[in-house]
Amino acid sequence: MSKHAAVVGSGLVGSLWTTFLAQRGYHVDVFERRSDSRLAGYKGGRSINLALSDRGWRALEAVGVAEAVRREAIPMYRRVMHAIDGTITTQPYGEQGQAIWSVSRGGINMALMTEAEKHANVRLHFEHDTDLDDATQGRIHWTTPDGKGSGCFDAVFSTDGANSGIRKALQAEGAMEWTEQVIDHGYKELLIPAGPNATSPIEREALHIWPRASYMLIGLPNPDGSFTMTLFFPNEGPVSFAALDTPEAAEVFFAEFFADALALMPDFKEQWAQNPVSKLSIVRSWPWSKGKVVLFGDATHAIVPFYGQGMNSGFEDCFEL
Ligand SMILES: Cc1cc2nc3c(=O)[nH]c(=O)nc-3n(C[C@H](O)[C@H](O)[C@H](O)COP(=O)(O)OP(=O)(O)OC[C@H]3O[C@@H](n4cnc5c(N)ncnc54)[C@H](O)[C@@H]3O)c2cc1C
Structure with a gap:
């Protein structure tokens, strides 16, 4: 049976x-x-x-x-890293044709x-x-x-x-x-919208990273051409979600540290206000x-x-x- x-x-x-x-x-x-x-x-x-x-x-x-x-x-064949000054470097995820997938x-x-x-x-x-x-x-x-x-x-x-x-x-x-270990960083999601005719405003078949030592922004492609962005960021402290307590403060911060990404999010302040910070554990x-x-x-x-x-x-x- x-x-x-x-x-x-x-x-x-x-x-x-x-x-x-x-x-x-x-x-x-x-x-x-x-x-x-x-x-x-x-x-x-x-x-x-x-x-x-x-x-x-x-x-x-x-x-x-x-x-x-x-x-x-969507295959992501390589990691594309965005430096503060806008310089781009890349690293393949494997041999030619190998990928991780969004x-x-x-x-x-x-x-x-x-x-x-x-x-x-x-x-x-x-x-x-x-x-x-x-x-x-x-x-x-x-x-x-x-x-x-x-x-x-x-x-x-x-x-x-x-x-x-x-x-x-x-x-x-x-x-x-x-045990549940809640870490000191949380995350907030943002979106880079698709360009005209569902084109991607940044390289489509790649995972984008804006590494900044103790925090980072990443972007993964969506089928409609947009990118889902996730900011992993300290919850408390001088550089933290708590410190960026208004959309205006967040925009000033992004203009300094993630300028190329900010330029692709025309409704950044609305997104910042609407999207919650979630915990990581x-x-x-x-x-x-x-x-x-x-x-x-x-x-x-x-x-x-x-x-x-x-x-x-x-x-x-x-x-x-
Ligand atoms: C920001 C973020 C990014 C991530 N990125 C990645 C990534 O790139 N790659 C990766 O591999 N993983 C990633 N993860 C992790 C991934 O999302 C989880 O590991 C995965 O969702 C776990 O699947 P699960 O089925 O175990 O749990 P869940 O997906 O959480 O599903 C649990 C299900 O149980 C149901 N449920 C809960 N309680 C009850 C109840 N009492 N009765 C009946 N149903 C119930 C829920 O409604 C839900 O449908 C990420 C997670 C986060 C937060």
Whole structure:
């Protein structure tokens, strides 16, 4: 008789892992707190694009979903570094033709959900806020707009992200130790809009970096020609988000340290005012499993984004397990 698994969280890792399980013959029920982003529009956080590298592709290829992802992915063959005086230097990411890839977070998440749902043995349940009752029994419960429910499963996979409620429940019963280290830097996202006819105002097939010792700005390309920019910056101190407390102050700072990027953001002050500063943290936990419950992805090993490895290592969890 085939086994029955629950996957809690249909983010990047949960959606991919569901396909792995389905192809191994499991019946899979996926419980996701949010509504279906394919119908409601993606609300999965503000980071619009991510860098996908070989360890991620290997997992996507193993279950035949790489092509669906590649259709919307942009190769970034090299790193383009912008000095304060506007000088540009470059570094290739590998041999000729090798690249890391810019993928839309919402786009890849929706593609992975659609691929998972193609399997007759998969059911996705949206608006199901889910938590753990009993790790030994594999029992979980959920709350929906229509009421509450619960069920027992042969295996429960916790892919509910860096704030995992299941990880916290396991810790509460003494089954797991975990730490969250909130670092001194936060991040804010900005956008360089596309040029005319969806052209890119800076080299398109590249990852752009404005390195400035203790902080940096990066830019990844989007299919519509725009670039999503992320400023990683100290939260407090003389040079910090706290110090740049008005859009005008931020604009003066950018004019000095990121002048070429600022010139490409005509609505910089509006973006600065609207886009929040988000925290960055590292989650470490051990062990990764208890009874019938296994933690995957950010739920067990969230990592700061500078390495571009959070999603990639979560996909590797799927490949290795
Ligand atoms: C600014 C930034 C840039 C990044 N850049 C990169 C990059 O370039 N490359 C890279 O590899 N990684 C990058 N990352 C990391 C990457 O985003 C994460 O590692 C990845 O999203 C983790 O996937 P996940 O499925 O484990 O968690 P998530 O994507 O967070 O998904 C968790 C899912 O669980 C659901 N959920 C939560 N609680 C419940 C509940 N109680 N019940 C039901 N469902 C629930 C959520 O709604 C969500 O859908 C970046 C992260 C940030 C913040």
